[in-house]
Amino acid sequence: MNDTQIPDLETTDVVKNFGATVAVDQVNFEVKKGAFFSILGPSGCGKTTLMRMIAGFEGPSSGDILIRGSSVIDVPPNRRPVNMVFQHLALFPMMNVAKNIGYGLRRRGISGKEIDRAVDAVLERVGLPGMGPRKIDQLSGGQKQRIAIARCLILEPTLLLLDEPLGALDLKLREQMKIELKQLQAEIGTTFLYITHDQSEALVMSDQVAVMNHGRFEQVATPQELYYRPNTSFVAGFVGDANRWSGKVETVSGDELRLHGQGGVAIVATAVGGISVGMDVEIFVRPESVFISRAEAEIAEFDNKIEGAVDSLLFDGGRSSALISVAGDDRDISVALPQTGQFSNLQAGEKVYLGWQADQTRCFAANNVGS
């Protein structure tokens, strides 16, 4: 077998119980070498527990964790080829930058000279050359971030675990760090396992994302697949924005089904999973899948058509949207506004026509609905 075909990380049926609570429930996944893999989920979904098991701070109740094909269940954290960037980074305030980064090598008994060289090299790599003598409290948030990563990278781990490391940063810096992290990972090629509750972080940076809920993986896929073809209503609701209806299936033909959503809106949708007539279902439609027009003729080809009035305009530059009120539904439909400028003069109260295709209207059985 070729070395590259062995996944860097693989878990089989990993379960973790805390008393009667199941924190992690039968999780199976693998992370390919060099991948940027994210675990996305709301707080309390078990993602931190899962990561702590991979790092070695917790042992699984059952199941196995393999790194490069060999089980690490009995290997303590200080001997696993895995390093972790902590949520609050956990830089050692009693040491300067160089000492922080050199910590792991010192523990391995590497000579001082060699450590100095390695520290300089890794500082260079994370874009902070010459910062070695600085004290931790003299660093900015972004610099701390990079030092925390450098401290792990210097050990050349098989797998780098990152536990919501951007959580403490302000919005602007977070946006910037997302890109930096992605670039850094691409450059160094280390496998990243990234935990977050922020879907944007997961979508922007990852090659693969696992959406986790109630201790289980709902879906493991590329960001694009997750976004456009969610497998469960939880994923559809958690990843990205969506207009949402619930109703009872009236007719089914192949994948296509028809029903009336709450408020009496007639909807043609695509079934995900087995759906039959009479089932309670949830319907999700992305704001950007909805076509908006001032002329009724323009929506003629869409499977779903509806007429409404602009309730309010949410200007947010490139992400501007409009809330459209429709007859019979007390909830507005959110529509992304095209950036071609033709709607820049849209007024509240103006009459508009909305249309969207059935294949972008995903329908899930309602019993499947998560939190």
Next chain:
Amino acid sequence: MTEIGSSDLGATPAKLPTSVRRQPGVARLWFYLLLLPPVLWLGLLIILPHIQLFILSLKEKVAPRVYTYGLDNYIGFFNEPLYWMTLLRTATISILATALTLVIAFPVAYYIAKMLRGRTKNLIFVLALLPFWVSELVRTLGWIMLLRETGIISNTLLSLGLIPERVELLGNDAAIITGLVYTSMLFMVVPLINSLDSLDDSLIEAAYDLGGKGVAILREIIIPHAMPGIVAGSIVVFMLTLGNIVTPAFLGGKNSIWFTDQIYQKFIVRFNWEQGSAFGFLLLITSSLVVWLGLKLTRQSLAKTIT
């Protein structure tokens, strides 16, 4: 100790409400009013008596009720080996007892601060404080009950056949140190718990994750973080131990010779207040010197310890 007081003093005016500061006259009045209690406290209870004692320590008795001034009381201290040997011995045993207290208190504090959570933590903490609800005298008497020849330990060992005849465990330096360590425990455990509590668990985990092992983590992460607590606890324990009089007298027996007892003897038994005052100052100088040296050696500062 006075330094702690004076830094409190400095902090007081800074906390004045800004509205008060805008009116200079009122602000000044407030400033002096707020300054009054600490100044009175320091002045009446600490500085004034010390000035009196210092003047007293320079007095030399020529004849009944006739005195001159000079350094005889201090010179007498250095000329009599018994006196300076006692001070040296007291300081040495105090340092030893402080170190021992630290070594014993550290795991206890670590256990309470880091291993326990919620109710259990509070419960164990209160249990650790329990012995200090009774007076030092009673605690020391408790040790006498345990250590005396017909005491609990001796009798138990005898009845278990581990010793051929009763042993006297009182009246030696080990008994004094045991008592001092026990008496000082609280004053070490509390600051240690305080400083360890503020240590983020993830720092320990990070060190472990990066390949650290127990001892290295203790040395490089935990102890440096707990240093302010260690220094604060050690200073308090050292001061208390050096100034202790009950424990050495009760547990030390016929060979106990403690500097505070010398001071007590000078003042109360010999009516020699002049030399007693000089001894008091020498004790103050010694303890300040040891604390200063300790801070220098551990590269800590008192200011860092307090904040």
Next chain:
Amino acid sequence: MNRRFFGTTMAAVVALAAAGMSPVQAETLRLLTWGGYAPDAVVAAFTAETGIDVEVTLSNNEEMISKLRATRGAGFDLVQPSQDRIQGPQVEFGIYKPIDLSQIDAGQFITSMLESTKSVTTVEGEIYGVPHVWGTSGLVLDRSVASDVADFTDLCNGNHAGEVSIRLKRPVLIGFAFSLGLDPFAAYGDADAYTDLMNTVADTLIDCKDQVKAFWEGGDQLIASVTSGEVTAAMAWDTGGWKLNTENADVTYVAPSSGALGWIDTFALPARGENDSAAYQWINFVMQPEIAAQITAVAGNFTASQGADELASAELKAQFQDSFPPAAIDNINWYPAVPAGLEDIEGRVLDRIRASN
């Protein structure tokens, strides 16, 4: 800082302040005395008769003098130091005021004792003390195992190593001096001779130190260690021996062959006492034979009250007679006044003994 050291200073400061401003209630007697010398029943009877409240503070010789020195004789209206502790401190610190003998009912006192105390407490023609309670220091022995101990030096004869206890204060120096055939009282006036004498005593005690189990501090401590059997021979006060005798007939107080050391605790007036009339009333009240007998019953020691001894309990009388055959009474060495400065010589010797190994 040392607590007591600090405490003494504090007491001085507070008492100075208090003396300056507090309007003392006229009808209160502030009494500084020993444990057992002012039993509750006696205090209650006194208050009932005179309407004067009594505030009792318990202490010992050294602390009494230190307290008065700190306040220059204020804070108390009546104090009870031993008779040998009046002259020296008075010369040195001026903490007492003369007693007006016309205020005292001399007829209630055993005349010889009153006269002796008056002469011992005279400074520059003024009398500063009258006697109250007297007793002796000697040997407390468990006769079943330590009957060979007849004098203080016998404590160090090697037969009772590890079971001997002494109190490392001036009485042990005086007692051992007599036991060694020396006369410390004769040397009181000559500092050099006294120093030599004390050094001889110190050498003996240092040689003996290995045999000493512990230096006892308080009477209760000694009683506990004799009761437990840890100590079988000790230098101690007569009352301690008699208390032990009540529980164990083998243990009793024995007057040493070189003579027991006799002490008399007195009444003296602090220099700045504020209620002398109450003090005189108290003296006359407690010297009544019936009251004095009550005090004897509590304190365990006899008083200078004429006729009170007959009222003492039969047991105590028997114990006394057992300990003191008539010859032994004549043999008591009564402490003369301690000249000023003597404590320093003794202190150095005591330090030397304590520090030796």
